[in-house]
Structures are given as structure tokens and as C-alpha cells.
Amino acid sequence: MKEKIRNCLLTIGIGYMVVIVLLMFNSYANSSKYIMISTTDEYDAKLAEYKSKANNITEESCKNYYLSFIDYIEKDKINGKIEVSEYFKRVFSEEPFLSFYSKGIEACSKLTQEAARENSFPLLFLGASIQQDAIMGAYTTQYELTYPDRLVRMIAEPSIGTVQANIKYGKEVEIIERIYNIVTEEEVVR
Numbered sequence: 001m002k003e004k005i006r007n008c009l010l011t012i013g014i015g016y017m018v019v020i021v022l023l024m025f026n027s028y029a030n031s032s033k034y035i036m037i038s039t040t041d042e043y044d045a046k047l048a049e050y051k052s053k054a055n056n057i058t059e060e061s062c063k064n065y066y067l068s069f070i071d072y073i074e075k076d077k078i079n080g081k082i083e084v085s086e087y088f089k090r091v092f093s094e095e096p097f098l099s100f101y102s103k104g105i106e107a108c109s110k111l112t113q114e115a116a117r118e119n120s121f122p123l124l125f126l127g128a129s130i131q132q133d134a135i136m137g138a139y140t141t142q143y144e145l146t147y148p149d150r151l152v153r154m155i156a157e158p159s160i161g162t163v164q165a166n167i168k169y170g171k172e173v174e175i176i177e178r179i180y181n182i183v184t185e186e187e188v189v190r
Helices: 002-030 042-056 060-076 084-093 099-107 113-118 121-140 150-183
Strands: 034-037 080-083
Touching: 034 084, 034 121, 034 150, 042 060, 042 150, 060 099, 060 150, 080 084, 084 121, 099 113, 099 121, 113 121, 121 150
Parallel strands: none
Antiparallel strands: 034 080
16 A cells, blocks of 8 residues: 555656646747837937937036936837847846936936926836836746747737837937926927
């Protein structure tokens, strides 16, 4: 009787190990090596317009901050196929996006905490940052031992990343527009 129980437990243990190894291979085979992100060009013209308007900013430290923020946004924009590891390197090796919030308040005398709150900067900055985190979140848990639903992933994953990237880019351009309007005291036209 002991022998039968031992053989039964051994068989269950070996079966469990085989299932785990098969799930490991399956997870590795189904992990994405690339992220497909495409951003629309509708905001490019607006960003270029505000970059050219930077000369209207009289405060030198504010102008430098404003141009460095625009350069950061332009450099951070991704359009096409990028390796997952390269995307993570870009996110973690560059200056954090949220740091531009406090830098703007330090650099621009007209951009105060009150003006930032009135123009919803905390929400805009967090909204743009969260979109980047959501894109990363889809790829950080690829090591999990699961059996994925390939059909839904083929349909949903590429479009969700594109939508998130466009939301992020749109919020960044809106922040640039609002900063410009605050520091040059122009009225916001919506």
C-alpha cells in the first residue's frame, strides 16, 4: 500500500513538473519581443508651432525650460516597432516625465502652483505618465506561466498600445500649449 501511494505521489510530482516546464516554454514562445506603437501626426504641427513661438517667452530660464520640454517630448515620441527592452531602457534611463512639472514651476515665474492647478497640470502630467506605465504594464509580466488567449491578444493588444501612446502624446502637447498660454498670458482658444 505504501508503495502504491509513493508511486502515485511520484507520478503526480513528475506530471506537475512537466506541466510547469511546458508552460515555461509556452510563455517564452508567446512573449512579445516588440511593441507596435503608432502615433498620429495631428499633434506634430501644433508642437512645431509652439516650438517656433518659444521666442515670445521673455523670461530666459522659462524659455530654456520650455524648449527642453518640447525636445523631450519630440525625442520620446515613438512611431512604429520598438523592442520591449529598448522601450524599457528609454523609459528608465531618461529623465522622468513628471520632473518637468516641478521644473516648470521653478523656471517660470508666471507658472505658479496655483496657475498649474487652475490649468489641471497635475491631472495632465499624471494622465500622460500613466499611459506610459500602462504600455509597460502589458509587457512586464510576460514571464507568468499562463496559457494566453491568442485571438483576443491579436485583436486588442496592438490597438490599445496605439491609443495609449496617442493619449500620452496629446496630453503632452496640451501641457505645452497651456504652459505657453500662462507664461505669455495669451488666452486659451478652445
